[in-house]
Amino acid sequence: xxxxxxxxxxxxxxxxxxxxxxxxxxxxxxxxxxxxxxxxxxxxxxxxxxxxxxxxxxxxxxxxxxxxxxxxxxxxxxxxxxxxxxxxxxxxxxxxxxxxxxxxxxxxxxxxxxxxxxxxxxxxxxxxxxxxxxxxxxxxxxxxxxxxxxxxxxxxxxxxxxxxxxxxxxxxxxxxxxxxxxxxxxxxxxxxxxxxxxxxxxxxxxxxxxxxxxxxxxxxxxxxxxxxxxxxxxxxxxxxxxxxxxxxxxxxxxxxxxxxxxxxxxxxxxxxxxxxxxxxxxxxxxxxxxx
Amino acid sequence: xxxxxxxxxxxxxxxxxxxxxxxxxxxxxxxxxxxxxxxxxxxxxxxxxxxxxxxxxxxxxxxxxxxxxxxxxxxxxxxxxxxxxxxxxxxxxxxxxxxxxxxxxxxxxxxxxxxxxxxxxxxxxxxxxxxxxxxxxxxxxxxxxxxxxxxxxxxxxxxxxxxxxxxxxxxxxxxxxxxxxxxxxxxxx
Numbered sequence: 509x510x511x512x513x514x515x516x517x518x519x520x521x522x523x524x525x526x527x528x529x530x531x532x533x534x535x536x537x538x539x540x541x542x543x544x545x546x547x548x549x550x551x552x553x554x555x556x557x558x559x560x561x562x563x564x565x566x567x568x569x570x571x572x573x574x575x576x577x578x579x580x581x582x583x584x585x586x587x588x589x590x591x592x593x594x595x596x597x598x599x600x601x602x603x604x605x606x607x608x609x610x611x612x613x614x615x616x617x618x619x620x621x622x623x624x625x626x627x628x629x630x631x632x633x634x635x636x637x638x639x640x641x642x643x644x645x646x647x648x649x650x651x652x653x654x655x656x657x658x659x660x661x662x663x664x665x666x667x668x669x670x671x672x673x674x675x676x677x678x679x680x681x682x683x684x685x686x687x688x689x690x691x692x693x694x695x696x697x698x699x700x701x702x703x704x705x706x707x708x709x710x711x712x713x714x715x716x717x718x719x720x721x722x723x724x725x726x727x728x729x730x731x732x733x734x735x736x737x738x739x740x741x742x743x744x745x746x747x748x749x750x751x752x753x754x755x756x757x758x759x760x761x762x763x764x765x766x767x768x769x770x771x772x773x774x775x776x777x778x779x780x781x782x783x784x785x786x787x788x789x790x791x792x793x794x795x796x797x798x799x
Numbered sequence: 800x801x802x803x804x805x806x807x808x809x810x811x812x813x814x815x816x817x818x819x820x821x822x823x824x825x826x827x828x829x830x831x832x833x834x835x836x837x838x839x840x841x842x843x844x845x846x847x848x849x850x851x852x853x854x855x856x857x858x859x860x861x862x863x864x865x866x867x868x869x870x871x872x873x874x875x876x877x878x879x880x881x882x883x884x885x886x887x888x889x890x891x892x893x894x895x896x897x898x899x900x901x902x903x904x905x906x907x908x909x910x911x912x913x914x915x916x917x918x919x920x921x922x923x924x925x926x927x928x929x930x931x932x933x934x935x936x937x938x939x940x941x942x943x944x945x946x947x948x949x950x951x952x953x954x955x956x957x958x959x960x961x962x963x964x965x966x967x968x969x970x971x972x973x974x975x976x977x978x979x980x981x982x983x984x985x986x987x988x
Contacts, residue, residue, distance in 0.1 A: 531834050581806065581836060581857060583828030654839075656816075656853040656861075664856065667834035672854060694833050710832075720832050773832075 514569040514595055519558035521574070526550035526750035528738035529694065531667075533579035534750065535588065550750070551577040554771050555594055556695070557756040560724070563596055563767060564759035571595035573774070582797035584786050585716060585776065589795070596769040602696070602707045602723040605768040606684050609711060609719060613682055616781060621682040621711065626670075626692075627703070629685055633674045638666055638689050639703035649673075663691040678712045685710050695734070696722035711772075713780035721770030728760035802860040805838040813845070813866035816853070820845045820864035820917050828857065845915060845922055864917065871914045873906050881906075883914060883921070894921035902926040904959040905977045926977045931986055932956050933972050940965045953982075 509516065524547070526534040532553050538546040552558075555572050562570055573593050580586045597605055610621040630638040636649055646665040653672050659665055666689060678685070686709035690698055693706035707723035725731055732752070739749040778790045788794040803812060808826040815821075825841040836857035843850050845866065855861065871883035871892065880893040881903065894914065896903070898921045902912065905926035913925040937953035950962040953973075961975055963982045974983040 529833065531831075531836070580830055581828045581838075583830070586828055586830055654852050654854050657856040657859055659856065664835045667831050668837060668854065671829045671831050671834065671837065672839070692833070717832055 509571045509595065512569075514571045514597075515567065517559065517562055517567065517570045517572050518574075519552075519555045519562070519572065521552050521577075522549040523552065523557075523753070524549055524751060525557070525753035525755070527553045528735045528742065528750045528752060529553075530738055530741040530745060530747065533747075535577045535579050553578050554592055556769070556771070557753045559594065559596060559769070560756055560764055561759040563598070564762050564764045569595070569597050582795055587775070587787055587791065587795055590776075590787070591774040593772040593774050594769065596724075596767050598765050598767045600723075600768040602686060602709050602721055602768050605721055605723075605770055606686065606709055606711075609721070609770055609772070610682075610684075613711075616777075618713070618781065619681055621684055623684045623686060625687045625705075626685050626689065627687065627705075629674050629678065630670070633677045634669050636669070638669075639705070663689075666692060675712060675717070676715050678715050680714050682711065682713050685712065693725075693734075694720075694722065695725050695731070697725045697727075709770075713777070716776055716780065717773075718776050718780065719770055719772040721768060723768050724764065724766075726760065726764040726766060728757050728764075731760055732757050801863040803863050804860045805855050805857045808838055808840060813864040814842065815862040815864045816842070816844075816851075819847075820866050820922065821851075822866070824850065829854070830857075845917065865919075866915060866917050866922070869914050869916060870911050873908060873910050873912050875908060876903075881924070883912065883924075886911075892916070892921055894924050898922055899924050901977075904957055905930045905932075905975070907932065907957050928976065928978055929974055929983065930977055931972060931974050932959070934963070934967065934969050937963065937967065937969050940968060950982075 522537060534550040534553055537549050537551060539549055540546050554576050555574055559570060559572060575589050576592045577589050579588060613621060627637060627639055630636060634649060636645060643660055643662060650665050650668050655668050687705040688708040690704050690706050694708060696706040696708035699705050699707050709721050710717055711719040735752045742749050775787055775790050779787060784790060808823060810823055812823045813820055821842040821844055823840055823842050827839045828836060829839050830836040837854050838857055839854045841850060841852050872886055874882045874884055880895060881899050883892050902924040910927050914921050915923045932955040934953045935956050938951055949965050951965055952960050953963040954960050961980055961982050967985060972986040974986055976983055
């Protein structure tokens with residue numbers, strides 16, 4: 509990172525705003541202010557928002573290695589805290605950043621990384637076009653792959669089919685999956701075309717998701733409406749709505765430079781390098797689940 | 800009936816799926832970083848023994864099955880039903896031939912068996928891992944043939960047939976592993 513002129517930064521772990529993503533649950537902590545009454549803070553689920561504020565303030569290319577926290581069920585690949593490497597490149601798009609991540613992967617002794625669009629991977633392994641398939645088609649395919657829950661949310665059906673039918677068949681070798689359906693855009697920009705796609709990518713090693721990156725959305729109005737839509741989905745699912753990060757919106761209004769960013773799960777990357785199958789095997793003191 | 804959330808899923812938990820009782824063999828969380836979390840569950844149908852895989856959205860609840868495992872003493876059968884007794888309550892329970900499965904061929908009476916009850920009725924019965932039974936029928940061993948390691952079929956007092964070494968004679972008592980249906984040793988009376 510230093511050789512490439514990417515500056516190391518440190519950002520707060522606690523913030524009064526949280527992650528609105530309906531599929532990510534924040535851990536929280538109370539600060540009592542010496543008796544002034546507890547105030548609820550959230551532990552960051554990634555350093556993305558403050559890092560983007562630094563980018564908007566003119567920091568240039570930046571990176572960070574930091575512990576992040578998620579209230580996920582503990583499992584073979586999941587711990588409530590794990591280590592993330594996140595970096596941002598100005599003037600890069602997602603393809604360009606994939607190339608830089610591949611250079612990092614190669615430098616660690618892992619093989620070359622193939623690339624496949626989300627659409628092509630889906631058609632190959634699931635026989636459906638994820639951009640155009642109707643809800644009934646997705647439901648029928650999901651039932652065929654063992655989904656017992658009734659579901660009419662397109663994004664949840666795609667999550668199920670991708671994680672159960674596509675990802676397990678991506679093979680042992682490293683592969684980038686890129687250009688996601690717009691309902692899975694998260695914080696990526698949307699590229700117009702037929703089909704419209706979200707300029708997002710993920711890296712898979714041995715069928716395990718290792719990294720997630722975007723050609724970053726820079727439009728503050730679109731960002732604000734995505735946060736609102738996230739909170740609407742949270743409310744519909746009976747989840748707590750999260751305080752939106754107004755500081756990020758203000759920074760983006762000031763101007764977030766065109767950039768691409770990626771978050772890499774370092775524990776899982778280490779798993780792939782060592783050829784072990786459980787995240788517990790790369791941690792000195794893993795947290796264990798109930799029972 | 801109780802409902803269990805996916806967060807309570809663990810191996811051995813009994814669930815009702817499409818009207819049949821299942822036991823969980825394996826429960827794995829599948830969670831895309833930016834996506835919905837799922838519980839992928841491998842489970843066995845306690846009626847048919849068939850193993851299936853189903854996936855639930857994490858946070859959903861599934862109806863539990865009223866299934867308990869008890870150690871019961873086998874008493875007798877009338878050809879249609881096999882009768883067991885709970886040694887603590889002296890309560891008697893009857894198992895169908897279907898529930899007995901392979902266990903019928905190892906039981907002669909008084910053995911303690913693991914019995915799985917569903918809604919209070921025996922759903923499946925496991926014979927003890929080891930049983931001691933008398934040989935009622937087997938060909939005479941061939942003299943001088945003891946070193947070759949050959950085997951021959953022997954019919955036991957319960958009707959089961961197992962392979963035994965050539966030196967084992969009719970009328971002798973042997974120990975059998977019911978899980979592998981194999982001869983273990985002769986028992987000196």
